[in-house]
Amino acid sequence: MSKKILITGGAGFIAHHVIDKILSSTDWKIITLDRLDFSGNLNRLNEVVMAYPEIERKRVKVIHHDLKAEINPEIAASIGRVDYISHLAAGSHVDRSITYPLEFVMDNVVGTAHILDYSRKLDSLERFAYFSTDEVFGPAPYGVNYKENDRYNSTNPYSATKAGAEELVVAFENTYGLPSLITHTMNVFGERQNPEKYIPMVIKKVRDGDLVTVHANSKKTVAGSRHYIHAEDVADALLFLYNYDISSMSADITGAKCQKFNIVGKDEIDNLELAEFIAKTQKKGLNYEMVDFHSQRPGHDLRYALDGSKMANMGWTPQSAYERLEKTINWSLKNDRWLSI
């Protein structure tokens, strides 16, 4: 019997790439659960799924549900038996979390509690994967790349709700024996990303000759940086983790069991370098201004950085961000309806 995976937030940006990857590289059945808010777009999922033959398309089932409410027996029956869960549904836009922090507590903390409470009662579940973020560690001074079990230091409500949800996952593994894992993923890019995000925003601004704002330090001399990673690499890392015998990995020296994994892009790229690369790929000039983003907008940090050696030692590394970036830029220009949704 083929395996079945439940993916929350399947109409969202990263999850639709995860669904694409599972369709292309496994025979698993996929149930996706989403409430379809402004960032969840069924056209995104539809575009990916419709590229497969009808027999493959039938492997995907979409269920409308808002995780602020529990998974009731009718929805559980509609989902049926589940082998894997990937919990990606979340409020994900940092600016919105600063304006509406309570909404983020409801979606990210309460929503995670609801999916965990449903998961702990499943007999067949092999692994629950929670998608967290590098932002739980807060800003990384130059020279510091956080390891999986370093201390947390949230600088905005989004990060705090992701960190809070992580602790619920840890507690459900410790209390109920829920087989879990947590990923910390760095900034993800790729096809069909929400145009509020930096990379699609810069692609569009460069195309239209508009001024690009580059997030920098207070003296406006050093641009912020990230280890950008393509969503397909993230999906690949997730499948790698599902296939890895995590249960044989030992607890840390303090006895903590729940394994955490940093999924880190290959190259650290600063925001000016990135904007220049986007302009060069389009064969256009870059009209830009460095701004002291951090002082103007609390909650945004100049640099985030994770150490990817744990996954590398296990045998997983991502592809080069630059190659993926070039493809994403060209794809986005050809499919430019995704730049203005």
Ligand SMILES: NC(=O)c1ccc[n+]([C@@H]2O[C@H](COP(=O)([O-])OP(=O)(O)OC[C@H]3O[C@@H](n4cnc5c(N)ncnc54)[C@H](O)[C@@H]3O)[C@@H](O)[C@H]2O)c1
């Ligand atoms: N994008 C990144 O760079 C990044 C980096 C690290 C971690 N993450 C995490 O990965 C996950 C996916 O991120 P994304 O960028 O694809 O987000 P996204 O905003 O594109 O998608 C989120 C999806 O979750 C759904 N959703 C939100 N709240 C819900 C609720 N209460 N009930 C049901 N569905 C709900 C939305 O409708 C949407 O389809 C999130 O958990 C995010 O915190 C993202």
